[in-house]
Amino acid sequence: MRNSRTLRLLAGLVCVGTAIAACGTSSTSSSNAGGAGFTPPKLEPMAQLGQPEGALNVLAWPGYAENGSNDPNVNWVTPFEQQTGCKVNVKTFGTSDEALNLMKTGEYDVVSASGDASLRLVASGDVEPVNTSLVPNYADVFDFLKNKSWNSVNNVSYGIPHGWGANLLTWRTDKVQPAPTSWSAMFDPNTPYKGKISGYDSPIYIADAALYLMKHNPELGIKNPYALDDKQFTAAVDLLKQQRPLISEYWSDYLKESQAFKNGDSVLGTAWQVTVNVTQGEGAPLQAIVPSEGATGWSDTWMVATKSQHKTCAYKWMDYIISPKVNAQVAEYFGEAPANSKACGQTTDATFCDTYHASDSAYASQIYYWTTPIAQCLDGRTDVQCKDYGDWTRAWTEIKG
Template identity: 25%
Template structure:
């Protein structure tokens, strides 16, 4: 009995150790699989799917890709913390807001390869000085699209041209308070980030005077209207414009030289990150000139990667509509996070304009 008991104990102990070993191996295997995952939170259709496949093949990471349709929706979901996003792609002013809300992880520059590929003029912006939290992904502008069937190039070069009486019921405006209030501000020489009540009221009054010329204030519908020659003019973003111009050779895009918005979408690492190594691998992958060029050609937005730009077809990289000259770029303004009070003021004035319309 005693020998049997000892033998039994030995068997139990051996089984236990084996069981622990197997369990440990399983845990390691499971953890290994988990560690080979990268969860990306991005705008819809904002990366060439072939690049996702290429990244997975080259690195062994499996990408989980989720999308959002506004910076505010992205902010709320990351703030709630329900999903462990490793990478997100917010716009400029939202980075400042996320930083203030402690939703971003500072970047370890020593882990990033290729940041020097970015044009210096697109680094060290006011919303993220020294790029402590973000890496530029795409950039673009706010501008005017015109149809040469109805509008001559000489007739539409400045924001003030939109106010001409001849364009009555002709203009499509993107449904964006900061952008439409912004163009009215910059038309009069004011900052697109103005918190001057007199300037804001003047911009609102100017928009009321523009109202008879406005056909509609819409979002994605602008693409259909302009592509189908159903409106002579529109105000929208350069990336949207690129898609429209590709569908209709009569369309042209102009950035008024007196100033407009310079926007950036940027790669960041949210505080929800679970796989930092994968996040840095993705950042480095997207900084590679060949990958950045492929992405820019697929999406149609301007790349901030100077080496990638050289790889683009000449017709794209020399297109002043989407890669404006330095003089125009110098007059562009980046939106700042104005805080809830002033953001609400912009929204209220814009809503009054839409109701007046």
């Protein structure tokens, strides 16, 4: 298994003055089309491929660009090098903000950006529009991942979808009965599982509380769990403060959370599908669902650096990494749904895509993908100001105590 996607969203960049708008992403679930609520720098996509430049600097989440150094049997970089002549240098990162800072150095050609980072990269001009016609395998990407708010602006594509997943309600079936169907199992102050609940360790976890309130307290008027005015934000923060005594641990390393589920320190919590698979594989009776309220989640995108000196190699990498066989390999190794519809016919586990709901657009539509909160409300309101990620970060410190 891959190394943990450690501290994926631990802290957001705090934006000041007019730069606040440049930190934004927009929108929530997979049903929303691209449009960010800001005007990105005017940049043109690559018109045509040239001769491969012979080199490529890849910035990626651990597990997305394996070259055999972690496991000699897991290597999709070397075949790419052999096919294209592009010598690949891979740098992994542990948080989205680390990726943002590294991209500003101009040293990297492509980056695998999550939804909390992708449009910040667009707004800052660190990545440029992508000419999808130069990526043949893009044609086979699931339509519900294309032209979305986290990978496009005003219907202009800024990247190539890679993989996605949900933050699931997860429990030990031998300890939690009856089986929960709602996030209430984690937020009810009278839960019998007090001190045995795990929550995600990031300011973005506030969105999970907001999503819960959106369904259970409609009078708050929450339409987007990443667009919270003062009253809505206070309610979400208060809910998490109320939940705090119930929490056994906040996790950022899925393997550590898996261990907690195995040894019984946690019996209920939010987790990724890969956590469920690993834990079940080691004998613990674990189950997970997207509950009645829906769930937060992620959708990752390969993006091209504006300052890249190796753009032909960058495009060849994007086409290669989402090709059916390689996208299947990455998805299985990493633990997420692949983006390429033909990847499902290439997985070693014939049931893999069913487990991860890879082709299920209805399932995907229940997910509110991570996005960066900004002062300009992402739900379209103009009569109020929303809390930005700096506010979320400060509140998260208070919540954890």
